[in-house]
Amino acid sequence: MTEALRNRQVRRAAAVIALGLLISAATLVWTHPIAFLVFVLAGGTTLAAGILLYLHATVS
Numbered sequence: 001m002t003e004a005l006r007n008r009q010v011r012r013a014a015a016v017i018a019l020g021l022l023i024s025a026a027t028l029v030w031t032h033p034i035a036f037l038v039f040v041l042a043g044g045t046t047l048a049a050g051i052l053l054y055l056h057a058t059v060s
Helices: 003-028 034-059
Strands: none
Touching: 003 034
16 A cells, blocks of 8 residues: 555545534533433444554554
8 A cells, every 4th residue: 555545544534533522522512302312322432443544553
């Protein structure tokens, strides 16, 4: 794999992780019972996807 492709994949993974952190941070100031579900489902899933993308980029 070329270095440019690996850098692009790592940047994409970092962007997905940052999006997951933003979703999680937004739900911390939201005072509604559904905020926990958004925190776990949307934020957690996005963080997990970013971590998996990063691991895939480093292994391949």
